[in-house]
Amino acid sequence: GAVVSQHPSRVICKSGTSVKIECRSLDFQATTMFWYRQFPKQSLMLMATSNEGSKATYEQGVEKDKFLINHASLTLSTLTVTSAHPEDSSFYICSAGTLGVQPQHFGDGTRLSIL
Amino acid sequence: DAKTTQPPSMDCAEGRAANLPCNHSTISGNEYVYWYRQIHSQGPQYIIHGLKNNETNEMASLIITEDRKSSTLILPHATLRDTAVYYCIVRVPDYGGSQGNLIFGKGTKLSVKP
Numbered sequence: 001g002a003v004v005s006q007h008p009s010r011v012i013c014k015s016g017t018s019v020k021i022e023c024r025s026l027d028f029q030a031t032t033m034f035w036y037r038q039f040p041k042q043s044l045m046l047m048a049t050s051n052e053g054s055k056a057t058y059e060q061g062v063e064k065d066k067f068l069i070n071h072a073s074l075t076l077s078t079l080t081v082t083s084a085h086p087e088d089s090s091f092y093i094c095s096a097g098t099l100g101v102q103p104q105h106f107g108d109g110t111r112l113s114i115l
Numbered sequence: 116d117a118k119t120t121q122p123p124s125m126d127c128a129e130g131r132a133a134n135l136p137c138n139h140s141t142i143s144g145n146e147y148v149y150w151y152r153q154i155h156s157q158g159p160q161y162i163i164h165g166l167k168n169n170e171t172n173e174m175a176s177l178i179i180t181e182d183r184k185s186s187t188l189i190l191p192h193a194t195l196r197d198t199a200v201y202y203c204i205v206r207v208p209d210y211g212g213s214q215g216n217l218i219f220g221k222g223t224k225l226s227v228k229p
Contacts, residue, residue, distance in 0.1 A: 006158070034216065043202075044159070044219040093158045095217070101147055101166075101208040104217060106158035 002028050004096050006107025014115055015086060021079045021110045023094030029074035030096035034104065035067070038091040050077055084114045118142065119203045124224045127197075133190040135223050137203030140184040146207050148179060149217065150188050152199040152225075159202065159219075162188065193227045200224050 003026040011019050023033060032051050036044040048069050050056035056069035066088075068080040077096075081088055091111050097104035120138045127133040139148065147166050151159040163170055163177045165186075170177045176189040190197055202222040 004158075036219075043221050044153075046216055046218070049216065091156075095158075099209070101164070103149060103161040103164055105161060106151075109156070109158045111156070 002096075002105040004094065004105045004107045006094050006110055008110060009108060010111045010113075012113045012115065013084065016083055017114075019081045019084055019112060021081075021092055021094070021112075023077045023079070023096065023107050025075045025096040025105070028096075028098060030077075031074070031099055032097050033071055033077035034095045034097070035069060035077075035079050036093045036095070038093060038109075044093060047079075081112065084112070086114045088112065089114045118205050118218070119220050121201070121203055121220065121223045123221065124226070126226050126228055127190075127193045129195060129227055129229050130192055133193040133197065133225060133227070135188040135190075135201050135203075135225065136185065137187070138185050139203070139205050142183050142205050143207070146205045148177065148183075148186050149204045149206055150175070150177065151202045151204065151217075152197075153202070153222070154196075154199045162201075193225075195227050195229065198225060198227045 005024045007022045035047045037047050038044045046059050047062045048056045048058045050069050050071040052071050052074050058064045071077040091109050093109040095104040095106040147164050149164040150162040153159045163175050165177045179186045200222040204217050
């Protein structure tokens with residue numbers, strides 16, 4: 001099946017650091033990539049949707065200046081958490097999809113811990 | 116908000132069939148039903164999807180009622196590795212250049228027991 005690679009799988013860093021997470025679709029070209037956040041014992045919450053070459057669309061309440069999304073190609077999207085603080089600690093998950101009914105496929109997530 | 120309702124938890128004996136129900140009574144005519152599962156500390160894994168016909172693949176079967184207001188995911192022979200949270204999601208495919216969002220509800224936590 002389709003493979004989405006997400007890197008790194010775990011990050012621990014100090015407050016104030018910026019952290020970049022990569023999401024790659026390895027065996028297909030993704031027209032759209034999605035970024036989710038999941039807090040402990042909660043479901044996935046969509047943060048933003050990005051299409052290659054255009055600005056990301058952010059969900060209500062998600063700060064676009066804090067969560068920078070770049071979708072440079074049909075196989076790569078990055079999420080940068082700028083000036084991260086402890087409250088940004090969470091499990092971040094990306095997914096990639098193509099047109100039509102075909103399902104989105106998810107990466108294995110990045111566990112971000114801000115000290 | 117999610118447009119589906121699922122029981123919060125279910126148990127199943129190893130080797131038996133696991134039948135996970137999902138209610139989507141407000142589904143519209145062009146919305147598909149997708150099932151994903153999430154094993155602890157991993158990203159969601161796609162299982163199966165369908166519109167109105169029953170579907171089967173190597174992982175599971177999907178039974179959709181004739182009125183499309185509910186569906187059931189069937190894992191024919193559950194194993195301990197099938198323990199996960201299972202999400203039922205309805206979504207409209209977007210053919211206009213971007214894909215429809217997946218809105219996750221709380222899902223069903225399936226525990227397969229030896």
